Amino acid sequence: MIFRVRLILTMLLAGTAVCFQSCNKSSENTAVEEDIPKEVSYNFDIRPILSDKCLACHGPDANKREAGLRLDVAENAFKALQENPKAHALVAGKPELSQVYLRITTADTALRMPPTGSNLKLTQREVDLIGKWIKQGAKYEKHWAFVAPKKPALPEVDNKDWPKNEIDYFILDKQEQKGLEPNAEADKERLLKRLSLDLTGLPPTLKMMDEFMADNSANAYEKMVDQLLKNPAYGEKMAIHWLDLARYADSHGYQDDGYRTQWPWRDWVIHAFNKNMHYNDFVTWQLAGDLLPNSSKEQLLATGFNRNHKITEEGGVIPEEYRIMYVTDRNDLFGKGLLGVTLECAHCHDHKYDPFSQKEYYQMFAFFNNVKEVGIESVIGGPETYAKKPLMEISNQDVKDILTFVNKPDTNRLIVSVMGDLDTLRKTHILLRGVYDAPGDEVQPATPTSILPFDKNLPKNRLGLSKWLFDKRNPLTSRVYVNILWQEFFGKGIVKTSGDFGMQGELPSHPALLDWLATDFMDHGWDIKRLVKQMVTSATYKQSAVVTKEKLATDPDNILLARGPRYRIHAEFIKDLVLASSGLLNKTIGGPSVKPYQPAGLWEGATSGRGLLSVYNQDHGGALYRRGMYTLIKRTVPPPTMSIFDASNRDLCEVKRLKTNTPLQALVMMNDPAVLEASRVLAAKLLQEKTESKDKITKAFRLIVCRKPSEKELDVLTAYYDKQIKSIKPATAEKMVAVGEYPLTKNLDKKAQAALMRVISTIYNLEETITKS
Incomplete structure (x- = not known):
């Protein structure tokens, strides 16, 4: 045990050292100012400066605007100043007459902008950029993300042998501009692991590894891509990012946090990805399946997307306050998840940075305001509270005839919350300061004109919004x-x-590539599998993740993609890898969420004491070995192991997960009963094989790390096994192999099993095991 802890601590410390070195180099790199471009771009050079340093006081929000000056709109910026009609903020071609330039360069702290009290300061490079931009005519451009993309031509590159498809031309062009060369292709073992994890969320099987390594044909990799895209696990893997975006969970949220049966919608999402439903239909069904002509029950089920939000079941609440919260949630999800803008910032006032008025926010709000729902429907209790009106019931006949993808395991009543509008139109008002009971002017459904005005010929409902x-x-x-x-x-x-394409968001690292992909995606009918295949068959994707000191210094964050991606896999896939490699994985797709091992007392210590989810009743048997995505998510107490690995608690729309690195993650891998049980079960299987200990360890290493161990690695692990088998006491071995509920294998040498279990547990704790590299 001491050896094991030391080994892991050594790896953690090594990782920390790399982190400090990387951070230091990143800081050094940032300190080196780049040259001023020959042609200064408003979108890519000037707007970011204005957004960070100026627009809080001189931007779209009229209530916060100082001196009547607005700098994000050309006609306002060139006008005579309100406080001095003889002066202008900007004079094209003449920085010396432009008050903007004069105020950012003055030595007088009483006049200097940004004001000294704001704690904002322009760098010399930013000052020089603004000066050169004014000298070149101070030309404004519409925000890049609000201009429809046009398909750019492929750039010319020097290394014409490297690109595998169009993506690579754009990536290589940027690298060559910075004097970088791409990495060589990753070796086949690591490449297969990367691909399998990306397309299915599961490690490759030994059979896949052997076949791929033996296939020397020119299209071996493409054949493997096609094989994995057809695997039903593809739909499960792809569903994860959409469940985060759609804030799917198995409880209602808020204090009582009662159980809900929204999982049939999750089953539909998996089904839709597996059958390669194109993105336009995929989203339209979810936004407005109930409004489609002659809509089917499947299309109605898809609209559960917009009923995944939190719902209260507490007595004493003000119904209208909560109903407004539900509509707000749907509106904000539409903005962040589908449009990639911070629309929610205009809920209480005009957006401070983006050209969205509060009126436009409530015009969008109107599309979602006619749902036939109430703020509170019932108090927590029996099956009738598992879903809230409007709802649909799924019968056994439905599962047999229409909803064949829904894994309904019993004959109990199954209901799902879906969308459905009122017969009459509910009026929508601007809510003053965003307060539910302070209605202002009435508004009609419409969209922000800065993005795309709403076509008057479209129906003013969710179906029309989807067409827009x-x-x-x-x-x-x-x-x-x-x-x-x-x-x-x-x-x-x-x-x-990824959730903010507005003026405060990051600029694209490869704008031409983004526009090429976006237009190509539309031109090919919004085909998701085709887009996925384009990405994973690119030379960019297939690069080795090895990083040199030179590349780390030049591009520490790998923005230019001169090496392959390397990062820890999602929480759900860590569990999947452990289960799959040990042979424990239950491959059943869909069905009700399950309750695996969890520390005692978590739910009981944070509950109102009412409802099915007040006490954690762990599942048993095959339910313990379901994929991570099927773990029941109680919003107020999300699954602890997955939370430690940065899984979403599904409170709100999330389009990008955090990636943290804490000692708690190492402690999970060392002590989680699921990992220890998997180690025990795999050890038992290997001990039943008539092979040498080195062969058993090699097989375990391949199953878990997805490559053959080096001779040195094998020697270290074999020596550790030999040491453990000599030192483990029978009582300790007996206790070790008792972990987990999976039946014990009879007639095994428990000391040998415990020793091999420790070796396997150590392999699970390798950083490489849970890293995509």
Whole structure:
């Protein structure tokens, strides 16, 4: 045990050292100021400065605007100043006459902008950029993300042999500009692990490894891609990012946090990805399946997307206050998840940075305000509270004839919350300061004009909104989803702030590539599997993750993608890898969520004491070995192991998970009963094989790490096994193999099993095991 702890601590400390070195180099790199570009761009050079340093006082929010000056709109910025009609903030071509430039360069602290009390300060480079921009004519541009993408030509590159598809031309062009060269292709073992985890969330099987290693044909990799895309586990893996976005959970939230049966909608999402439902239909069914002509029960089930929000069951609440909260949630999800903008910032006032007025917020709000729902429907209790009206019931006949993908395990009543509008139109008002009981002017359904005005010929309902969303002139829809998928496979989006394409968001690292992918995605019918295949068959994706000192110094965050992606896999897939590699995985798709091992007392210590979820009653048998995505999520007390590995608690729409690194994660891998049980079960299986100890350890290593161990690694692990088998006491061995509920294998040498179990547990605790590299 001491050896094991030391080994893991050594790995953690080594990782920490790398982190400090990387951070220091990153800081040094940031300190080196880049040259001023020959042509200064408003969108890529000037707007970010204004957004960070100026627009809080001189931006879209009229209530916070100082001196009547607005700098984000050209006609306002060039006007005579309100306080001095003889002066102008900007004079094209003349910095010396432009008050903006004069105020950011003055030595007088009483006049200097930004004000000294704001704690904001322009760097010399930012000052020089603004000066050069004014000298070049101070040309304004519409925000890049609000201009419909046009398909750019492929850039010319020097290394014409490297690109595998169009993606690579854009990536290589940027690398060559910075004097970088791409990495060589990753070795086949690591590449297969990366691909399998990305497309199915599961490690490759030994059979897959052996076949891929033996296949020397030119299209061996593409054949493996096609095989994995057809695997039913693909739909499960792809569903995870959508469940985060759609804030899917198994409880209502708030204090009582009662049980809900929304899982059939989750089953539909998996089904939709597996059958490659194209993105426009996938989203339209979820936004407005109930409004489609002759809508089917499947289309109605899809609308559960917009009923996944938190719902109160507490007595004494004000119903209208909570109903407004539900509509607000749907509106904010639409903005963040589908448009990639911070629309919610205009809930109480005009947006301070983006061109969204409070009126436009409530015009969007109107699309979701006609749902036939109430703020509170019933008090927590029996099955009638598992779903809230409007709802649909799923019968056994439905599962047999229509909803064949729903894994309904029994004959109990199954109900799901779905969308359904009132017969009459509910009026929508601007809510003053965003307060539910302070209605202002009435508004009609419409969309922000800065993105794309709403076509008057479209119906003013959710179906019309979906048609607007997938209008090819809409500048955001395709870009936003392409970026989310890129984030799934490369660790970060082309736009790092994947939920904010507005003026405060990060600029795209490869704007031309983003536009090429977005237009290509639309041109090919919003085909998701085709887009996924494009990404994973690119030379960019297939690169080795090895990093040199030179590349780490030049590009510490791998923005230019001159090496392969390397980061820890999602919480759900860590559990999946452990279960799959040990042979414990229950591959059943869909069905009610399950309650695996969990520390005692967590629910009981944070509950109102009412309802099915007041006490944690652990499941048994095959339910313990379901994939991580099927773990029941109680919003007020989310699954602790998954939370430690940064899984979403599904309170709100989340398009990007955090990636943290804490000692708690190491402690989970060392002590979680699921990991220890998997170690015990795999050890038992290997001991029943008539092979040498080195062969058993090699097989365990391949199953878990997905490659053959080096000779040195094998020697260390074998020596550890030999030492353990000599030193473990019978009583200790007896206690070790008793972990978990999976039946014990009879007639095994318990000392040998405990010793091999420790070796396998050590392999599970390797950093490489849960890292995509």
